[in-house]
Amino acid sequence: MTAIVWQLEWRIATARRRLFVINVAVPLLLVLPVAMGAAPAVHAAAVYAVLFAIFSTFGSAIPLVRDSESGLVARVLRAGVTPASYYLQRTAAGAVLDVLQLGPALAVAAVGAGAGPRPFLVALMALAATVWVANLVGVLVAAATRSLAEAALFSAVVTLLLLHASGVFRTPVPESFGAAVESVAPFRALHEALLSMSLMTPVTGGAALGVWCVVMVVATGVLGGHLPGSLGVSGKS
Amino acid sequence: MSGPRAGPSADPDPDTDPASDPVVRAVAVSYRYDSGTAALNGVDLEGRSGEIVALVGPNGAGKSTLLRLLAGDLAPDAGALYLPSRRSAAGRVAMGYAGEEACHFESLSGTYNAVFFARAAGLSREEAEAAVREQFDRLGLAEDASRPVSTYSFGARRKLQLVEALAHRPTLTLLDEPFVGLDLDSREALADLLRERSAAGGTVMMASHDLDLLPQLADRIVFLHDARVVAGGSPDELLSSMPTVARFEFTLDGGVDSAELVLGEGMILVDGGDPIVLESERGHAALPEACRVLAAAGARIRVVVVRDAGLAAVFRSVTGAELDG
Numbered sequence: 305m306t307a308i309v310w311q312l313e314w315r316i317a318t319a320r321r322r323l324f325v326i327n328v329a330v331p332l333l334l335v336l337p338v339a340m341g342a343a344p345a346v347h348a349a350a351v352y353a354v355l356f357a358i359f360s361t362f363g364s365a366i367p368l369v370r371d372s373e374s375g376l377v378a379r380v381l382r383a384g385v386t387p388a389s390y391y392l393q394r395t396a397a398g399a400v401l402d403v404l405q406l407g408p409a410l411a412v413a414a415v416g417a418g419a420g421p422r423p424f425l426v427a428l429m430a431l432a433a434t435v436w437v438a439n440l441v442g443v444l445v446a447a448a449t450r451s452l453a454e455a456a457l458f459s460a461v462v463t464l465l466l467l468h469a470s471g472v473f474r475t476p477v478p479e480s481f482g483a484a485v486e487s488v489a490p491f492r493a494l495h496e497a498l499l500s501m502s503l504m505t506p507v508t509g510g511a512a513l514g515v516w517c518v519v520m521v522v523a524t525g526v527l528g529g530h531l532p533g534s535l536g537v538s539g540k541s
Numbered sequence: 542m543s544g545p546r547a548g549p550s551a552d553p554d555p556d557t558d559p560a561s562d563p564v565v566r567a568v569a570v571s572y573r574y575d576s577g578t579a580a581l582n583g584v585d586l587e588g589r590s591g592e593i594v595a596l597v598g599p600n601g602a603g604k605s606t607l608l609r610l611l612a613g614d615l616a617p618d619a620g621a622l623y624l625p626s627r628r629s630a631a632g633r634v635a636m637g638y639a640g641e642e643a644c645h646f647e648s649l650s651g652t653y654n655a656v657f658f659a660r661a662a663g664l665s666r667e668e669a670e671a672a673v674r675e676q677f678d679r680l681g682l683a684e685d686a687s688r689p690v691s692t693y694s695f696g697a698r699r700k701l702q703l704v705e706a707l708a709h710r711p712t713l714t715l716l717d718e719p720f721v722g723l724d725l726d727s728r729e730a731l732a733d734l735l736r737e738r739s740a741a742g743g744t745v746m747m748a749s750h751d752l753d754l755l756p757q758l759a760d761r762i763v764f765l766h767d768a769r770v771v772a773g774g775s776p777d778e779l780l781s782s783m784p785t786v787a788r789f790e791f792t793l794d795g796g797v798d799s800a801e802l803v804l805g806e807g808m809i810l811v812d813g814g815d816p817i818v819l820e821s822e823r824g825h826a827a828l829p830e831a832c833r834v835l836a837a838a839g840a841r842i843r844v845v846v847v848r849d850a851g852l853a854a855v856f857r858s859v860t861g862a863e864l865d866g
Contacts, residue, residue: 308660312646319648319689375642382612383661383705384627384634 313397331409339416345502360435364442388525402435419501430497440520490516563587570620580606582768588744598765604748612638633663637711647691662709672708716747785824786854790846797840
């Protein structure tokens with residue numbers, strides 16, 4: 305079977321141009337005052353990291369739960385698309401769309417930080433890998449929850465915990481337990497790349513992020529169709 | 542066979558039925574809702590290649606739940622389901638299902654929706670587009686094909702859902718009230734599509750209240766009542782199991798207190814509303830008597846419609862309950 309879900313998601317995105325424009329404008333409006341203000345680099349990087357990660361997790365989980373509640377997901381899976389294929393194609397399209405929608409905000413953040421092209425490109429790559437992971441986190445959140453409200457709550461909790469584990473909200477303490485966790489956390493690379501745009505500090509979380517990209521694909525493929533949440537096709541009514 | 546009262550057998554006699562093994566089979570299937578209410582209780586059912594099976598029963602009898610179990614939306618609490626392989630040798634999904642929900646990709650056109658589902662079921666883009674175009678034409682949806690589904694009427698959504706279930710020519714087609722919301726021409730077109738599916742060896746299983754159409758369309762009718770299969774057979778078998786019953790529907794000028802109707806032997810009051818519905822086991826010959834009964838109660842008859850009571854009467858004789866109640 306060809307990538308019909310990927311094609312479907314792009315067709316839906318182009319049919320909803322107004323939503324696309326809103327999804328570009330809102331991050332821009334949130335980033336603009338921080339980038340153009342006098343916020344310290346560590347604070348600005350934390351704001352951007354939270355915004356980008358939550359944007360992707362929510363943007364993946366909420367529509368998926370909505371489509372599950374309406375019966376669309378069950379219809380697509382019943383029609384012949386396997387759960388793993390459906391979630392991964394949908395996530396791939398969602399991640400690329402997220403990069404397109406968050407890219408302008410990242411560019412504004414880079415201009416505000418006075419970053420050159422190289423730190424910006426590093427941050428853009430980190431953003432692309434991070435939204436891929438965050439979108440897959442959203443799929444698993446959707447699979448583990450039973451309503452839009454639960455999905456919103458769990459998306460926020462999981463994303464904020466992962467951001468915290470990635471060192472976004474704390475001052476690094478070398479060789480501490482927190483530092484050990486941070487070294488393998490998924491959003492560390494994005495945070496470091498955002499900091500690097502201002503401070504020119506090294507970006508070291510790339511390898512961990514790469515592993516997360518693969519681990520989350522496997523986790524989504526294995527768990528996506530089996531968790532007893534809103535995506536479960538067979539269940540009581 | 543199970544049920545509160547005796548009736549014709551629910552399953553065809555394997556000695557007299559030349560068809561091959563069942564394509565789909567439910568054996569002693571039970572299902573309870575989360576609330577604990579039994580939706581199905583020890584249901585046995587089968588559908589053979591080339592057969593159109595209609596599930597008939599009042600609301601809440603378990604028809605839709607049975608279809609959802611067969612479609613894989615639900616898992617039975619007890620019993621066993623034997624279903625065709627998920628995909629045929631040609632790689633096509635064996636099942637087509639149009640249930641109660643009519644959800645689509647609202648911002649996309651009807652054509653895109655239907656082609657998407659046909660491709661998901663294993664058709665190439667060209668095959669899917671050709672099959673969808675043909676069925677849109679036949680069901681009267683061609684003019685709406687390029688409009689977003691969000692602009693569709695209820696009937697157009699129903700047609701689209703039926704195309705999505707049928708375009709890939711499934712081995713087993715499961716349809717829940719497929720004729721609801723369709724105009725007369727579309728009903729006929731859908732009936733023809735189902736006959737063609739059957740003639741090509743497909744099995745069609747549908748829940749329907751359309752008692753006028755079912756005797757001409759279905760090869761076998763299965764009555765469900767209170768979560769059980771209570772009777773089944775070909776339309777001819779079911780109808781011939783009853784004496785000639787006529788149904789008289791009276792539209793009155795003003796009303797009449799149905800408690801004042803004095804009914805003779807073999808005549809029953811089916812509905813005391815508007816129209817008032819009486820049935821008689823003496824057939825059409827009982828019409829004068831029915832008119833006299835109403836006149837004696839002070840009713841002024843404006844219109845009377847005479848029908849053969851048909852499947853509704855058979856259902857009542859088997860279950861003691863009304864089909865639409």
